[in-house]
Amino acid sequence: DGHVRFEDVAFGYEPERIILKGVTLDVPAGTSMAVVGPSGAGKSTLARLLYRFYDPTAGRITIDGQDIAKVRQDSLRGAIGIVPQDTVLFNDTIGYNIGYGREGSDQDEIEEAARGASIDHFIAALPQGYESMVGERGLKLSGGEKQRVAIARTLLKDPPILILDEATSALDSRTEEAIQSTLDGVARNRTTIVIAHRLSTVVGADQIVVLDAGRVAERGTHAELLAKG
Ligand code: ADP
Numbered sequence: 001d002g003h004v005r006f007e008d009v010a011f012g013y014e015p016e017r018i019i020l021k022g023v024t025l026d027v028p029a030g031t032s033m034a035v036v037g038p039s040g041a042g043k044s045t046l047a048r049l050l051y052r053f054y055d056p057t058a059g060r061i062t063i064d065g066q067d068i069a070k071v072r073q074d075s076l077r078g079a080i081g082i083v084p085q086d087t088v089l090f091n092d093t094i095g096y097n098i099g100y101g102r103e104g105s106d107q108d109e110i111e112e113a114a115r116g117a118s119i120d121h122f123i124a125a126l127p128q129g130y131e132s133m134v135g136e137r138g139l140k141l142s143g144g145e146k147q148r149v150a151i152a153r154t155l156l157k158d159p160p161i162l163i164l165d166e167a168t169s170a171l172d173s174r175t176e177e178a179i180q181s182t183l184d185g186v187a188r189n190r191t192t193i194v195i196a197h198r199l200s201t202v203v204g205a206d207q208i209v210v211l212d213a214g215r216v217a218e219r220g221t222h223a224e225l226l227a228k229g
């Protein structure tokens with residue numbers, strides 16, 4: 001479950017200005033794809049189309065063979081977890097932020113869930129002393145730490161498809177590690193699309209697509225792209 005395909009997708013926010021053109025992608029269920037490319041290439045736009053903030057002006061996007069334009073919005077969004085590039089957290093505990101939106105948002109339950117096995121990888125990447133900070137209020141987190149909390153929150157919902165948009169965030173090296181560990185571990189059983197600025201963040205992706213001016217300029221594994229220069 002979670003086979004994502006873009007078939008010759010084109011899109012423009014305004015009709016006279018094409019942002020994406022002829023984009024064809026195939027992300028088999030349970031695999032990861034990283035999208036890299038310069039700022040303004042259309043990487044975030046691609047994610048917005050998959051989440052149906054917008055619809056393509058040409059071509060189509062399918063999940064498990066179904067055109068997403070014909071899938072109910074709530075079931076589409078239930079299937080996709082998205083971690084936006086500029087995460088806003090509630091002025092509350094890490095536990096609250098990770099558990100927010102879960103059924104029966106009882107604080108203890110949330111904190112228990114936040115400690116759960118599915119985010120083990122992230123606990124290592126979260127701020128030092130994370131375990132004791134789960135219930136602590138008034139935390140001052142860096143941008144990178146906030147993003148790790150947002151990743152954990154999204155993973156807790158266990159979506160079959162995960163989109164991580166880290167394109168323009170000011171990432172510290174520990175956040176890069178967290179993203180890398182998503183690719184290496186947590187994301188293994190879900191379809192994962194990572195939007196990244198640096199190729200070095202996504203060494204573990206099953207495939208990497210280089211987007212340039214709205215077109216796929218290169219694709220391959222990390223090693224293949226390095227060999228091409
Ligand atoms: P990237 O993620 O690769 O940096 P984006 O997808 O954010 O690129 O943006 C691609 C292009 O689309 C840019 O030229 C940007 O200015 C434009 N763009 C992005 N969002 C909007 C919007 N909401 N309305 C109009 N143009 C937009």
Ligand code: ADP
Nearest residue numbers: 036037038197198199200210218225226228229
């Ligand atoms: P910056 O210097 O702006 O931080 P990086 O060099 O860290 O960017 O990030 C990698 C960027 O360089 C990506 O945006 C990608 O488009 C490009 N890039 C690097 N190596 C390759 C490659 N082998 N093939 C295609 N694009 C590459």
